[in-house]
Amino acid sequence: MVKVNQNYLKLPGSYLFSEVARRIAAHSAAHPEAKIIKLSIGDVTRPLVPAVVEAMHKAVDEQGTYAGFHGYGPEQGYPFLREAIAQFDYQKRGVDIQPQEIFISDGAKSDCGNIGDIFDVDNVVAVCDPVYPVYVDTNAMAGRAGDFMPELGRWSRLVYMPCVESNGFMPEPPKEKVDIIYLCFPNNPTGSMATREQLKMWVDYANKNGSIILYDSAYEAFISDPDIPHTIFEIEGARTCAIEFRSFSKTAGFTGTRCAYTVVPMELERDGAKLNTMWNRRQTTKFNGVPYIVQRGAEAVYTPEGRRQIMESIAYYQNNAKVIREGLTAAGLECFGGVNAPYIWIKTPNGMPSWDFFDLVLAKANVATTPGVGFGPSGEGFARLTAFGDAEATKEAVERVKAIL
Ligand code: MLT
DSSP states (O other): OOOOOHHHHTSOSSOHHHHHHHHHHHHHHHOTTOOOEEOSSOOOOSOOOHHHHHHHHHHHHHHTSTTTOOOSOOTTOOHHHHHHHIIIIIGGGTOOOOGGGEEEESOHHHHHHHGGGGSOTTOOEEEEESOOHHHHHHHHHHTOSOOEETTTTEETTOEEEEOOGGGTTOOOOOSSOOSEEEEESSOTTTOOOOOHHHHHHHHHHHHHHTOEEEEEOTTGGGOOOTTSOSSGGGSTTGGGTEEEEEESHHHHSOTTTOOEEEEOOTTOEETTEEHHHHHHHHHHHHOOOOOHHHHHHHHGGGSHHHHHHHHHHHHHHHHHHHHHHHHHHHTTOOEEEOSSSSEEEEEOGGGOOHHHHHHHHHHHHOEEOEEGGGGOGGGTTEEEEESOSOHHHHHHHHHHHHHHO
16 A cells, blocks of 8 residues: 655645635635735736747747757756856856856746755754745655644744744744754745845854755845845855755746746755755756746846846836835834835734734735735734735725725
């Protein structure tokens, strides 16, 4: 008789965004006339920019010719894209990252989950609380999280770093020694952003303890403050302790097109093994690369035209963030984030539990949010709103929420 992976059986209920989608669908079925505005999952709404579309059309035409056809590509990604990323996302900022340290993939979510393959099951993992649920659930699936304790909403072997109002939603290094540390800045879900000094403290902690920082920078394009680092590799010492995840999803509207990348520096070693070599081994075995057409589209993001066009989209979403923040603040809600990030983290009125607030706003205003507690116990009493909606719909959603408060 086949035995299943018992770790999956320990996972509570459904993945957060599936549960949110289920409740929205149930509300919609019960009220077919309701015009629901979704400010829940962080999915973009603006189309791909013309420079990307043009590059992809050209690549489609190439694929229809003998001379231009591409079959399997390099699992790590085509050199043209790895070189563009190294140059524009790193070297132009004075950060020395080489193309062979960059691995193109189909998503930061997949990479954040898959990276666990190269680490032992006994490592102690630290996560922020609240946190993007993928880090927790994938470690649980691998057997690294211990057992779920429903009364606490926590896993027994994970170390939780509370990110709450009193510490500015900034994790503090744990007292105990931890091996793997997930950091995400600009932060999902709180919208907070780490300064250079704060990141330096983490890099020093990791180098001192032999830990690895898994740095998720999927929302990097939303950094508006000139003093904020765009990559952990701007911090001295990061090359010996960090892996960085980036994505074209939120930067260039690729949520449905799928392209991202992971940076594993050559110096990064543990147990005498190079992590770049191990990740390469993992990817070449389990992954066959991102489609040529998609990689050509991603490359176009780095052309002057593409750059200008995606910056317009980002400015549009940044304005949505401002509309949400200012509108809900005026309505008397306490709002955090939304400045260097596309997420606004709001305190529910009168300490209302997150799921009650979710249900109330959905039922009365036909607006979908994401309940803060879904990101971890310290998210209780909060809700997350995304700035990735249509501008008019976002304004209307804010007005509707104001009206019911
Ligand atoms: C979110 O809403 O947190 C994100 O869209 C989820 C994701 O990127 O996977």
